[in-house]
Amino acid sequence: DRVNMTGLCLLICGLLGIGLGTVRSQQTASVTWDQSSNKFSLHKGVVQDYVAMGAFRNEINSTGWSYLNVSTVQKFPNEVQAYAAGIVEGYLTRELIDLTWQNTVKGYCEKPYNKYCTDLRDFLQKNMDWVNAQKDREGDYWGMVRAFMVQVEGLEAGYKSQQAGEIHGASGKLDPFGMYFLQVSGDVEDLEEALGKKDAKRVRGSGSCSALIKLLPGNKDLYVSHDTWNTYQSMIRVLKKYNFPYQMKKGGTIPGHTMTFSSYPGTLMSGDDYYLISSGLVSLETTIGNSNPALWSSVTPTNSVMEGIRTMVSNYLARDGTSWAQLFIPYNSGTYNNQWMVVDYKQFVPGSANMTKLLHIVEQIPGMMAADDKTDLILKQSYWPSYNIPYFPIIFNKSGGNENVRKYGDWFSYNGSPRARIFKRDNTKVTDLKSMMSLMRYNDFTHDPLSRCNCTPPYSGENSISARCDLNPANGTYPFGALGHRSHGGTDMKVTTLYSISLIQLTNSAMFRAMQFVAISGPTYDQFAPFQWSTSDFKDNTPHMGHPDTFKFDPVVFDGTTDFKPFQK
Template sequence: FLASICIIPLILCVLFVSGVIFFICSLFLCVFVGFIGYSLMNPFNLLCVMQTFGWKPDLLCCFLISWSFLEVTSSSLYNESFQAYAAGAVEAAVTSQLIYKHWMNTLMGYCGPFTSDIGYCERLKAFIGTNMQWVQKQIQKNPSSPYWYQVHLALLQLKGMEDSYNAELSFPTGQFSINPMGFLLFQLGGDLEDLESALNKSSQTRALGSGSCSALIKLLPNNKELLVSHDTWNTYQSMLRIMKKYTFAFKASPSEHNLLPGRTQAFSSYPGSIFSGDDFYILSSGLVTMETTIGNNNPALWKFVQPTGTVMEWLRNIVANRLASTGREWAEIFSKYNSGTYNNQWMIVDYNHFTPGKSNIKEGLFVVLEQIPGLVMFDDKTQELMKKGYWASYNIPYFVDIFNASGCNELVEKFGPWFSLDKNPRAQIFRRNQTDVTDVDSMLRLMRYNNYLEDPLSKCDGCNPAANGENAISARSDLNPANGTYPFGALKQRPHGGTDMKMTSYEMYRAYGMVAVSGPTFDQVPPFQWSSSPFKDLMHMGHPDIWNFKPINAWIMDLNDSYLLGEFVCSSMVRDVCCSAQFLCVFDWSDAAISTPGF
C-alpha cells in the first residue's frame, strides 16, 4: 500500500504530528512534529523529523503543574493503518522516559520472574493470548465492519507504541501479535482488577469497597451552564500523568468517506496508554464521556468472563468514543461483546443537546450505562438530571438489577448503608454540597472536598477512629491511622485516594478545554508528601516529593489560536514567541535510531 502513495516523487509528508509536550521532571517543551522523509527506492525508510521549540532546562514541569502534555494529529492523505501505527511509534519515542518510570512504579513486579502467584500469571497470559487471537480473527472476518476496523486501528497504534519503545519498528502487513505482558498491561489496568477475581488470583489488588473515582454533572442556576467533572481515585504510585489530545484522520471503515465523529479526543491519561483509563474524554462528536467503577461482588458472575466472544473494556471504550454521534449510540456500541471486566457506571453527556438557559430539554442530553459480567443496562436520564439539577456517581450501581446482581444488596446486609446508593457517605455529601455549586471555582472546591476530621458525614460506623479519609469526595486513605480498626479493606490506611480532578463545561468543551489538578487534595488536609509518608519506600520514580499543585487550564484556545497550557502559552501561529532554543530529532524508520544533532 505504501507504493501506491509514492507516485509523485515529491510527496514528503506521510504523517503530520503536531503537539505541545511538557515532559515531567525533564524539559518544558513546545513541540512541533512531522514525518517528512520519504524514499521511492525504499518506502519503508521513513524519517520522522521532530522540530522542538522553546525548552527551558531550568524549569522542571513536575514542580510547576505535574502534568505532561501530548498532542498527536494525523493526515487524511495517507493510509489509516499506517497513521495508527506511526502515531503510536511517535508517542513512544517522545515519552519513553515517562513510560519507563511509570512501568517501574506500577507494573514492574506484575507477573514478573519473582512472582509468587505463578498459576494465576499463567492463566492470565493464556486468557489474554486466546482473547487477542479471537479478536484478530474477527478483524480478518469482518474487513468492512466499522467496529472491527476501529479495533484494528487501535491495536495497530498500540503495536506501534510497543515496537517503537523496544526499537523494533516494522510495520505489520498481516496479522500481528502484541506481548501480553508488555504494553498491553498498561491498557488492561482496569480490566485486571476483575480478571484477578475471575482467574482466582490468590492476593488481589482491589480491596473490598475500594472506590475508583467520583463524578458530578451539575446544572448551574437557571441552566446557564452545564459542568461535568471527574476525580480519579487510584494508587499514588500512578501519578505520572499526561494530558493527551489525539486528532486522527480515520474513517469509520475503509469503504466510507466521512471522518469519524470522535476523530478528536482530549483526555487525561498515563505514559504508555492510548486511552484515558480514568476515564474522562472530551470528543469532537460533542460527547463528554466518563465513568466510575462499580465492580462486581457476586462470584457467580465470573463465569461470564471468557476469552472468546468478548472485547476487553479498554478497546470497547476506544471504539465507542470514535464511532458514536449520540449518547445512545455510544451505549449501544459499548455494550457489544461485554467482557465483564472493568465494570463501571458510564455517563455520556451530549453537549449538542444543551443550550444555556433552556429548561425544556426532554432527552438526548444524558445517558447512563452500567456493566457487570453478563449484563449491560443503559437509559436516557436527561429528565432526572433536569429535575434534580445534578447527577453524582460514587462507585455504587444506579440500576436496581445491576445493584442486586452484582452483590451490593448482600454487602448492605453485611456492612450496612456504606454500600447503599442513597446513604453512602459520598452520596450524602454530594446531595448536601451540590447546592453550593454556582460556578467553576465552587465546582472545583466540591470535587476536591475532604474535610473528614470535621464532617460528620465522613464518620465511619465500626471504625476506630471514626473519622475516615476514604469517606470524602476526593479520598485520602493515606491519612487513616495504620493501627486503626476498620470493618473492610477500603477504609484502612493505604497509598490510595483521589489523584486528580478534571472539569469541563459548555463554554470550554468546544475548544477541548478543561480545568485540571494533579495529585491528592490538600484543601482541608495536609498535602501528600512522599518523604514523610508511611509509603515513602514505595517506588515513585519521577514524582515530586510534595503534591500541592494548583489547577491548570488544558487545551484552551484563545482568540490568537494559542494553546494555553498551565501558565505557559505557545502560539500555533507565531511559534517562535516561546522559543529559546531549537533542536532537530531524526527518527529513522528503518532502524529506529534517534539522534538529536545540535542539542
C-alpha cells in the same frame, strides 16, 4: 520479550543529562511512510509529508502534568495513521513510560510465571487472537478495533527506538505482557478474581473515582467533572490530545476524530476515564466492580473485547449517547466494570427546561449491561453524581450490592453511602466554576459528620469526594479495607463547562467547544496539608520514581497544546 526498563531509563536519562521528572523544553517528532516497502521512518522534529506528528512537554515538577499532542493526516490509510501515531507517542514519552512501568507494573507476573500469571497470559493471548481474527469483518467497529491494536504495536516500536531511524511495519503480533498490558490494567484487576488469583489486590469497598454532572441554577450552564481515585504510585500523568481523522467505510471522517483527555504514559486511552470528544460528547466513568463471584464465569477470552478498546471505539464512532451505548454494549468482557456517563453538549440549551437526549448512563457487570437516557432525572434534580455504586437496581442486585449492604450497612447502598449524601447536601453550593472545583476537591473528614464510620478514630479519609486514605492512622481499626490507611486517594480533578467563564482567561468561545478543561494534579490539599512522599510512612515500599516530593499544584487549563495555561482564580 519485555525490555529491561530500569536499565533503559538510566541509559536514556544519563545520555540526555537529565534527572527523572525534570522539566524540559518541548520535544517534537514525526513519522513518514514508504508505501512500497511498508517501512516507517521516525524523525526528530516535523518533516514534510509526515503521517503523524507529535509534540510533548514534561512539566510534572512544575504543574503535576506532562502534555502530549498527536495528530495524523487523513490521506493515509487508517492503520498507517494508527501505527505512526503509536510510534510518535512511544518515542516522545518513552522516559515516562519507563517510570510508570517501574512504579506500577514491575514485579507483576515476571518469569518464571506462577499458575495465575500463566493463566492470565493465556487468557489475554486468546482474547487478542480472537479479536485479531475479526479484522476482516465488515463495518467501522472492527476497523477501529484494528486501528487501536495497531496503535499499540506502534507504541511499542516507538518506545524501543532510542533514536530516529527506520522502523518495520506492523506485524499484527503483540506480547500480552508488553505495552498491551498497560492498556488492560483495569481489566486485569477483575481478571485476578475471575481467574482465581489467591492474593487478588482489590480492597473491599475501595472507591475508584468520583464524578459530578451539574446544571447551574436556571440551567444556564452545565459542568462535567471527574476525580480519579488511584494508588499514589500512579501519579505520573499525561494530558493528551489526539487528532486522528480516520475514514469511515462508506466515506467521511469518524465523528470522534479529535479528543482531549487525562491519561498515563503508555496508555492509549484515558483509564480514569474522562474524554472531551469532537462529536460533542463527554464520556466519563466511575468503577462499580463486581461482588458476586458467580458472575465471573461469564468472563471468557472469546466473543469479548476488553473494556478500554470498546471505550475508544465508542468514542470514535458515536454521534450521541444512544449510539455510544449501542457501540459499547456488544462483546462485553465483564472486566473493568464501570458506570459510564455520556453527556451530549449538542443537546444542551442554556435556560431550557425541556432538553432531551442530554445524558445517557451505561453500566456493565459480567454477563449484563443496563443503559438508559437519564435526561429527565438530571433536569429534575439538577445533578447526576457517580461514586462507584451502581444506579440501576438490576445491576446493583446482580453484582452483590444487597449482600454488601446486609453485611456492612448503608455505606454500600446507592443513596446512603457517604459520597451520595455529601453530593446531595452540597451540590446546591455550586454556582460557578470555582465552587464546582471546591466541591470536587472537598475532604474535611475529621469534621464532616457524613465522613464518620464505625472506626477508631470514628472517621475515614475515604469517606469524602476526593479521598485521602494516607491520612487515616495506620494503627486505626476499620470494618473493611477501603476505610483504612493506605497509598490511595483522589489523584486529580478535571472539569469542563459549555462556556468559558470570566474566571478563565481564555477566549469568548465556549470552553467545551474548544475541547478545554481545567485540571489539578495530585491529592486534595484544600482542607489538609499536601501529600508529601518524604514524610509518608509508605515511601519505602511504594515505588514512586520520577515523582515530585510534594504534590501541591495549581489548576491548569488544558487546551490540547503543550503550552499549559494557568487557571486564573
